[in-house]
Amino acid sequence: MILTQINLIFFLCLPIFSIFSASCYHLLDPLTPFELTQVQTLVKNYFSLPPQNVSFHYVGLDEPEKSTVVSWQSSSGNQEILFRRAFVIVRVSSKKTHEIVIDLLKNLVLRDEVYDGYGYPLQNFAEQLAADKLARSYAPFIAAIERRNLKLEEVVCSTFTVGWFGEEKSSRLVKVMCYYMDGTINLYMRPIEGITVTVDLDDMKIVGFRDRVMVPVPKAEGTDYRESVERKSSSDSNVKSMAGEKQVGPGFTLDGYIVRWADWELHVSFDMRAGLIISLASIYDQEKGEYRSVLYRGFVSELFVPYMDLTEEWYYRTFFDAGDYGFGLCAVPLEASRDCPENAMFMDGYITSRDGTPGLMPNVVCVFERYAGDIMWRHTENEIPGQGIREVRPEVSLVVRMVSTVGNYDYIVDWEFKLTGAIKVTVGMTGLLEVRGSIYTHKDQIQEEVYGTILAENTIGTHHDHFLIFNLDVDVDGDANSFIKTTLETARSTGNSSPRRSYWRASSKTAKTEADARIQLGSGATELLVVNPNKKTKVGNFVGYRLIPGAVIGPLLSDDDYAQIRGAFSKYNLWVTPYNKTEKWAAGLYTDQSRGDDDLATWSLRNREIENKDIVLWYTVGFHHAPSQEDFPIMPTLSRSFELRPTNFFERNPVLKAKLSQEIIGPHANLSASFQ
């Protein structure tokens, strides 16, 4: 959960700025290094305080209204940029959170508002590092480490947000929890249990210390996951694998932040909080001869990760990874042939440090064309005498990927665009579990609730959840859309008209308001459809896109649990709201110690009208994770997906005419697809 990305390359912006030529400058492009420096300068001058008294917590693009973007876009993007603003969150020495809007074109601070609600902005790396350092130099902490016969130089600490449990007053606290290396770099498998150091981040002072209990630190042996670590081969059996890939291409183009591939065009951006943002995804309709909008914007709005351990060192672990730590801030550089295939192209991102200095995050997004051996459509026809018909179109898709390593966990987020018009979103989870040190070395010894599975000696893999909520601002062939819930329901055959006794029919209901739309999936058979009620196909169906869930889960915390109050978005698998520029973050803008009073669940209580409006879907991909020994000492990726699939959006199968190039016919030629 804690990040000390000290190996980022900070730099002055000008040399990099040169790559952003006017021609690839888009209204939705993330702030350039030049602009980030401009923000830094303006904010510093505005406050006239010593640099250490102004702490930057977020700098990002303050997006224009959607109507501005759409009209700008429709002029083929050749219009002058007349709107370019930054949104900034800083804390100043008076312990106030300021929300600042900057006009970058006019080079001035447009607005400065002090936020006086509950919750705090996301932590920057510098203050996390400082808190860790403070703890490690604190005499009682050092004594506690000595009492455990541990070497201080092998101790690594992390700052954890503290959650909220009904306290009336709050200050900006974190708990510092520590781990032990001494023979491994897999610190997460070696928690030092029992010691809690509480730090006030604003004052950067220790305000609490507790050494409650001594528990063995799990052993280092077998926890290191590096390839470079020498290991005895446990077998020299014939289990060798050789798989290779060499992909030609790429078949896509990057033009600034615009990606074009096959019939798709989309804008790929990066934000300190959200990470990867997909905007303005539209698909060229071969039959209509025009681009048609699908998704105005899509991004991970929040990640809620509550742990299920009630003990003192664990109960508060109810993290909001995006709001507390920054899903973009925690993004990691990706490497070809490892994180992404050899044929991938990469995009950089920029973040800011505590004092507002921009920093490069190289290769933070990769884009690649995927061929996984799958079939897009096929048919073998043996019915027609004398004709052996076999038509097959292999599946090729475009993947846009980000990986965010929020402390121990690595989240892989893939946006996959298919030739069929479908958008498949996959979340993969890998990295390291958050484990609890324990006295137990065998399951048979355990007679109490340990809140997890014993994974190795002295090591409990704690039960926990992950709820990733996606903000999906669909614009299905325009921005006026309606959400239709279609229930497949059993119907009885009436009269004696048919020997059949039953069938199912599709009963559709257009959601008038937010309350009509939200849904807990699971037991019933329901189809989730977004249509443009103003546009029909030739045979009269509303043009639409369907959201096809994968495995769905709901929350298991009680409604009155503080964590659940704060993560109330997890109550429904899907919410639908009218578009509102300020409603971006499902658990609120300030999640650290939030109280659930300004979040999706609260906004949605207004029960606004959503029929034939510009609507936003909020869909949650969830995991209940009861770890197993295979997750130790590092987890194999666990994935879940959902898909947005065209449904009467096209007049017919849009890839009917997809062709295989002639050159692939030979048995050893490359596969390639071309589209006319």
Place this chain on the structure above:
Amino acid sequence: MILTQINLIFFLCLPIFSIFSASCYHLLDPLTPFELTQVQTLVKNYFSLPPQNVSFHYVGLDEPEKSTVVSWQSSSGNQEILFRRAFVIVRVSSKKTHEIVIDLLKNLVLRDEVYDGYGYPLQNFAEQLAADKLARSYAPFIAAIERRNLKLEEVVCSTFTVGWFGEEKSSRLVKVMCYYMDGTINLYMRPIEGITVTVDLDDMKIVGFRDRVMVPVPKAEGTDYRESVERKSSSDSNVKSMAGEKQVGPGFTLDGYIVRWADWELHVSFDMRAGLIISLASIYDQEKGEYRSVLYRGFVSELFVPYMDLTEEWYYRTFFDAGDYGFGLCAVPLEASRDCPENAMFMDGYITSRDGTPGLMPNVVCVFERYAGDIMWRHTENEIPGQGIREVRPEVSLVVRMVSTVGNYDYIVDWEFKLTGAIKVTVGMTGLLEVRGSIYTHKDQIQEEVYGTILAENTIGTHHDHFLIFNLDVDVDGDANSFIKTTLETARSTGNSSPRRSYWRASSKTAKTEADARIQLGSGATELLVVNPNKKTKVGNFVGYRLIPGAVIGPLLSDDDYAQIRGAFSKYNLWVTPYNKTEKWAAGLYTDQSRGDDDLATWSLRNREIENKDIVLWYTVGFHHAPSQEDFPIMPTLSRSFELRPTNFFERNPVLKAKLSQEIIGPHANLSASFQ
């Protein structure tokens, strides 16, 4: 649903037989062409009837008892084959179904039993062809075609099984339904509605004819899906794609029907009814230095496809694709670079014709190593000062694939074996919808129930379901296994010990009997675990494998509907039974006109004990399909998956030691993985 695979290459067996040398002869290998001919000869001699009076409906391996296979296997397969039997189903002129067991080693008929229960065996191609021909030469049928101003030479017919709707007496009937080409080869998009010809297959006579209603045949325009058909390019926009793949390897070996890849070893077989059969899948445990069993056998046991249209020509369409038509019989040859990647290897299958002559089905299974750009595990570690740690292992897997084209639908079945020990099974559905001709050309005209979606002028895509049930004879580290249902349930925090009010805990219950085990998934959070209760990991967890469902659906037909009585297996997503050699087919051995009296649901009523027994899991992958215009005139693939994932089966992550070969480090080198 109807098959006239007239382009199969029939041949004499001896030239092919030579490839089955003694060294690759396995107890579970499918019958060789030599053996199939041996069966044909023995059965013909046995009945002493003219060849046309003995009709073959199934010939396949009569498997040895599991104990025989396991002990043979444990002797490294070097023992002599002492058990080699064939199971044969024939119909003779007396209209009786005979079940015959042949001892291939002793060259004699061991058993001949007349089956006198309900239902009939799967149709062979010859009788389907004959029934179609009969209908097309029937004077009232010809008159009906003329009345519609259609050309008889453009009419193609198919035989449909008739289902069962409470009739007391039955004979072996099919309904012949016809389609129109005349400008397209996509016959399924041009149904000739209203005419039903009923044929008695045993007498090969027309026993019913009805011309009920005249409905326009949907137009041919835009329905052809062949690449070779000239089309006007609707656009010459820049929507071109280039994706290529070139995979080195393969990294697996085929030794007869045994596939070895990385730590996996499995037997791949082919059966006329089941199609692809995976047997004896076991994984080499690097830490233990031995192969450990996972899956004794897995195959598609049945496909239940009920349509939801109650009209006279449609109500009975409640197909059992495996039992009525043969999932293996309908398998199609696969092609490299199209159905499977360029680096795939292929295996042939054998079927028999009406008179028992063996026929080659070339390339009916493909095996390939997949690299799709995914990540097996990764972590970036930024916590440790001065060390930038990034470890990534790309995901490479082995796929075994079959495609079965049951008339209009193409089912793609993938068994994917992962280095992590997981087995992922994916079902893809593509091909052509079964559509109904209709008077309607626009949705606004429709005021009655049409049981589907209007897809094009005069074309209704009928609502229907697909339930594919897998027979999964798991042997988790041996054959004595137990099934554990673990419910994740909300627990309240007791007392004032924690600021938290709730958490969830895992409550596990071992199923004692079949009734304890079967489950309707959906609303609750349940984990489905198979363990070997006699084996524990070092820290005391039972070794196990978990079944991870994908999206789950249940039936929507009423329990008292005849179709649902026959397809009762769809009632639960998962059933568990004790292993019983005779219980292979979830809807019974004879599904054509079956009455649901000898199927999984019936067997399971005995509520047998399943704890610490050799157990079989039956898991259903289901689809409710409400078609959309994108499915016309050919459907993009729709996929669903489930996974068997090791859960405390290994002491730790089994791919922790997976290495990247040094040669991949260069940016343009191939990716390859090796395991020590």
